[in-house]
Amino acid sequence: MFKKFTSEEVTGQNQVKASVQRKIRQNIADEYPDLEPLLDEMLPKKSPLIVAKCQNHINLVVVNNVPLFFNVRDGPYMPTLRLLHQYPGIMKKFRVDRGAIKFVLAGANIMCPGLTSAGGDLDEEVPVDLPVVS
Template identity: 80%
Template sequence: MFKKFSTEEVSAQNQVKASVQRKIRQSIADEYPGLEQVLEDLIPKKSPLIVAKCQNHLNLVVVNNVPLFFNIRDGPYMPTLRLLHQYPDIMKKLQVDRGAIRFVLSGANIMCPGLTSPGGALDDEVGAETPVAIMAEGKQHALAIGFTKMSAKEIRNINKGIGVDNMHYLNDDGTSGLRILKTNRGITNKT
């Protein structure tokens, strides 16, 4: 992950105070209740927690030199794919059909027809503006992490356009991985 990610992408990195660390831990625990049992192992209270601020309002939560979570502006924390592969049940999942795999791995956003076709699968409990794991038909592990633009029910009913913004995908690098396209939240990044 982050094959080509370099220190030039990081504009600042700070070891956060204990109060900020508690706030980050609480935000992550609220967003991902499935991590509550292992959160102490992932982000130990006595271990230094570094927040690396990168270009385009991207923040990385780093513990022991390993990026675990990221967020954009003050949005929700999302796990890195490495962490998601270790704990695959912490996020809600959407599945794309086989035809969409190569596009998702190239960094393309997930289109509604790729989720609603026979190989795709939607979880009707997924709402709009929710971090989700993007699974692929016939594959065991997530291939991307995205942020829904509309709810699963809207994706099923509208069935056209972008359903999920692709935020982080397998084998991405620091400039195109964790990339942010224009969204309704006003975040931009040119790759």
């Protein structure tokens, strides 16, 4: 269900210039406003920021040999599972009901009945196309 990257899948990695690093930090800050107070801790300005390019047009943002964010084809930056476990409050959360859990863990998409029935939690103020955690 979850993909692990190996060194064979990394096609190249570059330490980015300060201007590119500022742009990446700004994009992440814009996408995750709740992350703003923690951004200096996660992406220190003095630490080298490395962008690793992987197969299937996936880019990894790596700081101190730890992948923190990824994006696909210059899309929005998404936090890695490691970062989500470390900072669980950085994304909006939805909760599915008990009946949907086994299907979601098997890789199914989350449908509206799993969020709106008893036991589910759907925040209707979340904008469309905003990544959320379930």
